[in-house]
Amino acid sequence: MQTIDRARLARQLELEQQRFIDTHPKSRELFQRAQKSLLAGVPMSWMVKWAGSFPVFVTSGKGAHFTDVDGQDYLDLCLGDTGAMTGHAPDAVLETITERLRQGVTFMLPTVDAVWVGEELARRFGLPCWQVCLTATDANRFALRIARALTRRPKVLVFNYCYHGTVDETFATLHDGVVGPRSGNLGPQVNPAETTKVIEFNDIPALEAALAPGDVAAVLAEPAMTNIGIVHPEPGYHDALRAITRRTGTLLIIDETHTICTGPGGYTQAFGLQPDLFVIGKPIGSGIPTAVYGMSEEVADRARTQTPLEDIDTNGIGGTLAGNALALAAMRVTLEKVLTPENFERMIPLAERFEQGVEEVIEDFDLPWIVKRLGCRAEYWFRPTPPRNGGEAAAAVDFELDQYMHLYAMNRGILMTPFHNMALVSPYTSESDIDRHTAVFREAVRSLAG
Numbered sequence: 347m348q349t350i351d352r353a354r355l356a357r358q359l360e361l362e363q364q365r366f367i368d369t370h371p372k373s374r375e376l377f378q379r380a381q382k383s384l385l386a387g388v389p390m391s392w393m394v395k396w397a398g399s400f401p402v403f404v405t406s407g408k409g410a411h412f413t414d415v416d417g418q419d420y421l422d423l424c425l426g427d428t429g430a431m432t433g434h435a436p437d438a439v440l441e442t443i444t445e446r447l448r449q450g451v452t453f454m455l456p457t458v459d460a461v462w463v464g465e466e467l468a469r470r471f472g473l474p475c476w477q478v479c480l481t482a483t484d485a486n487r488f489a490l491r492i493a494r495a496l497t498r499r500p501k502v503l504v505f506n507y508c509y510h511g512t513v514d515e516t517f518a519t520l521h522d523g524v525v526g527p528r529s530g531n532l533g534p535q536v537n538p539a540e541t542t543k544v545i546e547f548n549d550i551p552a553l554e555a556a557l558a559p560g561d562v563a564a565v566l567a568e569p570a571m572t573n574i575g576i577v578h579p580e581p582g583y584h585d586a587l588r589a590i591t592r593r594t595g596t597l598l599i600i601d602e603t604h605t606i607c608t609g610p611g612g613y614t615q616a617f618g619l620q621p622d623l624f625v626i627g628k629p630i631g632s633g634i635p636t637a638v639y640g641m642s643e644e645v646a647d648r649a650r651t652q653t654p655l656e657d658i659d660t661n662g663i664g665g666t667l668a669g670n671a672l673a674l675a676a677m678r679v680t681l682e683k684v685l686t687p688e689n690f691e692r693m694i695p696l697a698e699r700f701e702q703g704v705e706e707v708i709e710d711f712d713l714p715w716i717v718k719r720l721g722c723r724a725e726y727w728f729r730p731t732p733p734r735n736g737g738e739a740a741a742a743v744d745f746e747l748d749q750y751m752h753l754y755a756m757n758r759g760i761l762m763t764p765f766h767n768m769a770l771v772s773p774y775t776s777e778s779d780i781d782r783h784t785a786v787f788r789e790a791v792r793s794l795a796g
Contacts, residue, residue, distance in 0.1 A: 348712045350794055355750060358793055362753045366398040369757065372415040373403045396764045397753035407434030409774030412761075421779050423769035424761045428604050431629035432684040433772035439632040442679040443672060452670035459674040463638075466681050470611040471602075473624050473640035478669035478677075482603040482627025483511025485639040486566060488663045489623045490515060492641070493564035493597045496648050501562045503596075505547040507736030509573030510566055510601050511627075518542045520737065546735035547571055548579060550586045557594040564597040564623070569613035572604040574739040575766050576718040576725060578732070588620055597622040597645070603637075606630075607721040607770065609694075610687050632680045636673035689773040693722035696771045696780055700724045703784030711791050725768040726787075754790040755783070 367374060377400035381387035386394050393401050403415045410433055412422050425431050432439070464476045479485050490502055490513070502515050507528075510516045517531040518538035525539040543562060545552040556562065569584065571577035591598045600621035602612040606629055609616045614624060622645050627637030641649065653661040701719045704726050708715045714730040728747055733739040743766075752762050760783055762769060769783065 348795065349714070350747065351796070352746075354796060355746060355794060359746065359750045359753070362750065362757055363399060365757050366753060369418070370398075370400075370402060370414070370416050374400055376403045376415065377401065392764075397749045397756060402756070409433045409435075410772050410776070410779055419759060420756075421760045421782060423771075423775075423783065424763045425770045425772055426628070426633065427763055427765070428607070428770060429628040430633050431607070431770055431772060432632040432680055433774040434633075436632055436680075436684050436773075438683040439676060439679050442675050443634065446672050446675040449671075451672040452667055454666060456669070457671045457674055459671070459678045460669065463674055463677045463681070466678075467638060467640055470681070471614055471624055471626075471640060472611075473621070474643050475646035476638050476640045477663075478673065479637050479639070480635050480665060480668055480673070481511060482601065482625055482637045483513055484665070484668070485625040485627055485637040486510045486513045486516070486599070486601060489599045489625055489639050489641075490564060490566065491662055492623065492645070492649050492652075493599065495652050496645065497563040497595065497597060499561050499563040499596075501541065501543055503543040503545065503556055503562045503565045505567060505571065505736055506544050507574040507740045508566075508568065508571065510568075510625075511603075514538070515541045516566065518544050520544050520546070546737055547577055548583055548734045550583065550590075553587065553590055557590055557596050560594060562594070562596050564599050565591055566599045566601060568601050569605050569617070569619060570608075570720055571736060571739070572720065572723070572768075573765075574736045575727060575733070575742075575768070576720050576723065577735060577739055578718070578720070580734065584617065584619060591622075599623040599625060601625045603627045603629075604723070605720065606685070607697075607723040609690050609721060610685055613720075629685065630680055631673055631676040632684060634673055634676035636677055638677075684773060690722065693771045693773060693775070696775055696777065697722040697724045697769075699777065699780045700769055700771070700783065703780065704787055707784065707788045707791055710788075711795055713791070722771040723768060724771075725766060727767070750794075751787075751790055754793065755786055758786045758789075760786055 377387045385391055388394055388401060405413050405415055410422055412420050412434060467476045468474050504516050506520050508516060514535055517528045518525050519528045525544045527534050527538055543556045545556050570579055598621045600614055600619060603626050605613040606626060622642050624640040697719055701717045701724045704717045715726055715728055717726045727742060728744045729742040755762055
């Protein structure tokens with residue numbers, strides 16, 4: 347198998363960085379100006395992680411494309427890291443939210459849309475009782491609060507190199523087998539070892555051992571890991587996870603914020619999972635900030651008795667904008683008209699086309715790389731075999747090569763995620779869009795081969 351010449355990679359990366367600077371003068375000017383008023387020159391500091399010397403500033407987006415301030419068009423395969431999975435500005439959503447804006451946005455009271463959304467969530471995901479918040483981070487935090495309240499246990503369990511939003515308990519990894527703060531964890535309230543157990547995904551003996559003491563309130567898990575790249579559960583793992591959590595009295599929380607790419611009912615519906623609590627955010631509002639968490643009938647019955655009415659507004663769950671009328675309207679139209687079975691029937695074959703195209707290039711250049719896919723999400727890895735857990739996936743990260751592949755694509759009008767080499771397909775993505783990526787990917791690989 348071929349290996350990458352690191353010296354050539356460094357030279358090519360320098361050329362691409364200069365090309366980016368030369369072709370994005372207005373974005374560069376705005377970035378320099380923004381550094382005087384915004385920390386790191388961006389509204390959220392992680393926005394500087396994009397390949398290139400500064401982020402692209404966007405003017406508008408429609409469907410699977412957007413335009414920057416320099417007038418350049420991009421095929422968007424990042425789609426807001428799933429937040430814009432529905433595509434940018436879907437017509438049906440625009441019409442609905444515009445009308446909702448005219449009628450008022452937030453009242454601290456329910457609307458008719460709330461009833462429809464609750465019924466649809468129950469139908470899709472199989473849990474009967476739901477609550478609405480603003481982000482999946484909120485939803486995960488609230489689900490963990492409920493789990494600790496019901497079980498009266500102090501610990502939670504997550505998988506090594508997971509990501510569940512900015513939830514303090516989940517910013518933990520294994521350091522030579524010992525739980526500690528994840529790299530970059532800024533100002534943790536306490537050492538996460540005090541609140542959290544961390545094990546590797548797909549390790550059933552480790553799961554048994556971690557839950558055996560009976561001090562874990564809940565396991566919080568993506569059904570397939572996506573935030574360190576796609577790591578699929580091995581056959582029988584979910585059966586074991588459910589059986590062990592039930593036997594040890596541990597609640598199981600499934601976070602489908604990314605794995606909704608599996609299908610209209612997420613991984614949970616597709617594979618018949620039976621979580622006690624269920625979380626999803628970002629894509630279900632077509633970009634309008636919203637998220638939901640659902641619970642089984644047993645959990646709901648127990649949760650109803652936890653807080654007296656006089657204290658329900660200070661129980662650590664909620665927020666005055668949570669469940670607002672605009673968010674509910676956006677969710678209803680998104681679930682009814684965008685994240686539909688018909689659209690998934692288009693999107694998944696396009697992701698398969700992406701997978702096949704990239705695999706052909708890898709084979710042609712005899713590279714030790716692979717492609718992984720989950721529903722309408724696909725990505726390539728710089729390793730010869732699939733990782734079976736987060737630790738193996740993290741060890742395969744090649745930041746310099748990631749930066750080069752991202753920047754090469756961006757310089758040719760294709761946006762991938764800034765965190766790993768993931769592509770997401772929207773209802774508006776076309777076959778020609780996918781084939782365009784394959785051609786650019788081939789050019790990028792050829793540029794490294796010399």
